[in-house]
Amino acid sequence: MARRALDKPALSSCETGTLAEDGSPSRGGEEPGSRRDQLRAARRIVVKIGTGVLTQSGGKFDRERFDSLCEELHRAAQTREVVVVSSGAVALGVERLGLGKRPKDIRGKQAAAAVGQSRLMRLYDDALGPRGVTVAQVLLTHADIQSRTRYLNARRAIAELLTHRALPIINENDTVSVEELKFGDNDTLAGMAVDLVEAELLVILTDIDGLYTADPRKDSTAQRIPELFGIDPATLGLGGDSSSGVGTGGMATKLRAASRAGESGVPTLIAPGKQVGVLDRALSGEPLGTFVHAPPQRGTGSRKRWLLRDLRPTGQLVIDDGAARALGERGKSLLPTGIREVRGTFEAGEPVEIQSQAGAALARGFSSYGSDELRRIVGVKTADIADVLGYKLADEAVHRDDLVLLAVQGPRGVAEATGTGMATKEQAQ
Numbered sequence: 164m165a166r167r168a169l170d171k172p173a174l175s176s177c178e179t180g181t182l183a184e185d186g187s188p189s190r191g192g193e194e195p196g197s198r199r200d201q202l203r204a205a206r207r208i209v210v211k212i213g214t215g216v217l218t219q220s221g222g223k224f225d226r227e228r229f230d231s232l233c234e235e236l237h238r239a240a241q242t243r244e245v246v247v248v249s250s251g252a253v254a255l256g257v258e259r260l261g262l263g264k265r266p267k268d269i270r271g272k273q274a275a276a277a278v279g280q281s282r283l284m285r286l287y288d289d290a291l292g293p294r295g296v297t298v299a300q301v302l303l304t305h306a307d308i309q310s311r312t313r314y315l316n317a318r319r320a321i322a323e324l325l326t327h328r329a330l331p332i333i334n335e336n337d338t339v340s341v342e343e344l345k346f347g348d349n350d351t352l353a354g355m356a357v358d359l360v361e362a363e364l365l366v367i368l369t370d371i372d373g374l375y376t377a378d379p380r381k382d383s384t385a386q387r388i389p390e391l392f393g394i395d396p397a398t399l400g401l402g403g404d405s406s407s408g409v410g411t412g413g414m415a416t417k418l419r420a421a422s423r424a425g426e427s428g429v430p431t432l433i434a435p436g437k438q439v440g441v442l443d444r445a446l447s448g449e450p451l452g453t454f455v456h457a458p459p460q461r462g463t464g465s466r467k468r469w470l471l472r473d474l475r476p477t478g479q480l481v482i483d484d485g486a487a488r489a490l491g492e493r494g495k496s497l498l499p500t501g502i503r504e505v506r507g508t509f510e511a512g513e514p515v516e517i518q519s520q521a522g523a524a525l526a527r528g529f530s531s532y533g534s535d536e537l538r539r540i541v542g543v544k545t546a547d548i549a550d551v552l553g554y555k556l557a558d559e560a561v562h563r564d565d566l567v568l569l570a571v572q573g574p575r576g577v578a579e580a581t582g583t584g585m586a587t588k589e590q591a592q
Contacts, residue, residue, distance in 0.1 A: 198390060198456070199448030201430050205364035207244040207325075208446075210236065211353035211420075214250040215370030216436030222265065224255055226286070228437065232368075233290035235442035236330065240296055243446075244325045246360045247332045248353040249287070255279030280334065287332055297329040302336035308355050312512030315529060315565060318359050319557070322564075325360075354420030357429050361564065365424045366445060367417050368436030373453035374401060374414060391455045394422045421455040431455040476516035476527060478507025478534055480560065487519055490526055491568060496559035497528075499540040499548065509534045511556065517566070528566025531557040 212232065219225045229251075239245050253272055256279030257265055266272050280302075287298045301321060307313045324331045335352055350367065357365050377385040391398065399415055414433075421431035434445050434452035444451060482490075486501025497517060509515060510533045517526040530537065537560060540551050549555040 198430075198432075198450070198454040201456075202364065202432065202446055202448045202454075205243065205362075205446075207246070207360065207362050208239070208364040208366060209246045209248060209353055209356050209360060209362045210239075210442065211248040211349060211365070211367045212250060213349070213367070213369045213436060214254050216368050217249075217251040218254050222254060222257065224251065224258055228439075229286060230290050231439050232436070232442070233287065234294070235440065237291060237294040237296050239442055239446060240328075240330055245330055246321065246325075246356060246362065247330065248349050248356055249283065249332050249334055250349045252276050252279040252283045252334055255282045255286075283334075284332065291330065297327070299324045299329045299331045301331050301333045303333060303352065304336050308359070310512070312510065314359065315512050315531075318361075318564075319562075321360050331360075350416040350420040351423075354423035357424045358427055362424075362429060365421065365429055365431040366442070367420065367431060367433045368441065369414075369417060369433060370435075370437055371414070372435035372438070372451065373433055374398075374418070376401065388453055389450055391421075391453060393458065394418050394425070394455065418455075425455060425457040428457050430457045475514060476507075477509040477513045478505065478515045478530070480505060480515050480517050480530070480537070481520055482517055482525070483520065487525055490517070490563075490566075494563060496563040497526075497561040497566070498545055498558065499537065499543045499560045500545070502537065502541045502560060505534055505537045505541060507534060511536070515561070517561065524569050526561075526566045526568045528561040530561055531559055531565075 216232070217225055217229055236245060236247065253265060253275045256275030256277065259278050259282065260275060262271075262275070266275055280300075284298065284300050291298050301317065303317065307317055321331050333352065333356055335349065353365060353367060356362070371379070373387045373389070374391070375382075375385040375387050379385040379387075388401075399418055401414070417431075417433050421433070424431050432445055432452050432454050434441050438444075438451075441451070480497070480502050481504035482497065482501045483503055486497060489495040489501065490497060503520060507515075509530060511531060512529055514527060515530045516524055517528065519525055532540070536552060536556075540548055540560075543551055545558045548558070
């Protein structure tokens with residue numbers, strides 16, 4: 164069962180954890196890092212801002228809170244890489260169109276999003292631009308996450324934006340989404356964005372100050388749960404539906420997003436977004452909201468292995484010894500100049516196995532180019548790719564962020580993950 168630490172030492176009937184003598188939660192197994200250390204150490208963060216945070220009662224957009232929140236984002240961006248998943252487009256569209264309430268039908272939501280999305284981005288630009296922060300709009304649908312090629316294209320675009328110190332603002336592309344492709348709420352999208360941007364922390368800003376043992380709006384004895392060390396069905400049962408009328412998510416969707424982030428080794432803070440200064444306080448390690456620890460990860464690079472655990476190569480790239488050393492010893496990407504042979508038929512973004520000339524499996528990853536394209540640029544220097552193909556999708560045949568290293572042979576005679584995973588930024592430098 165999930166373990167929880169409560170605000171008060173007394174445990175409610177639904178509490179499944181235990182407390183140590185000092186009142187802290189008793190934990191078995193591997194000790195996670197303290198929430199304070201994890202919050203302060205995270206360098207790349209995803210901040211999800213809910214509709215309830217950006218609207219007043221009745222659904223009117225709260226421009227005063229929005230502006231103060233942008234100031235907090237600005238301060239966070241001075242020392243960290245910040246990616247925002249922002250709600251608010253549909254609410255702004257509802258306001259602009261003079262609708263009495265949020266539409267329930269897909270066409271009504273699409274229309275409201277079409278009107279509100281540009282207004283939302285203008286508000287972000289007007290608020291952050293004068294503070295020296297360049298904002299960038301990133302619209303996604305579920306299909307963009309399901310398609311490996313589109314997923315990788317989105318990830319590289321966001322990585323490039325962060326290189327230029329821009330602040331990407333992600334939202335679901337409601338205007339073109341259809342019901343079966345919708346994320347359903349931006350909590351889910353935020354959980355997916357953690358992998359997309361290789362984040363180290365997910366912060367979900369909501370209109371309630373964390374997870375409670377019961378609905379605090381209905382039960383005066385409800386206690387806030389400051390920390391969770393796992394999310395089980397009983398814990399999910401504590402979450403409820405959205406009560407704002409202008410949003411789509413409830414606490415349960417936030418817990419599911421935290422669970423998804425935890426699978427990648429990333430902790431989540433569910434924090435009271437209505438409180439001015441909440442992001443400053445949260446990132447300094449103050450004990451507010453509900454902090455969801457990520458489960459212990461097995462070995463270095465386990466998050467990368469999780470991303471690639473279902474990898475089924477559709478082709479093979481045979482590389483020379485120099486390229487093999489660059490991958491294994493220096494954490495470099497695979498460049499076309501190091502490839503000696505391309506086997507199989509595959510499209511850009513599909514999984515491939517990287518082999519030595521002796522036939523040993525060295526790594527698996529996602530190819531930046533299709534097999535026909537790679538055959539044309541085997542052994543070609545990066546600077547000459549565009550001359551050969553007439554265009555260049557990437558400098559790398561397989562980027563270091565998109566592959567995991569393998570041992571040559573495991574104890575059972577099959578390739579196994581080495582545990583080194585992909586190179587960290589420090590290793591790559």
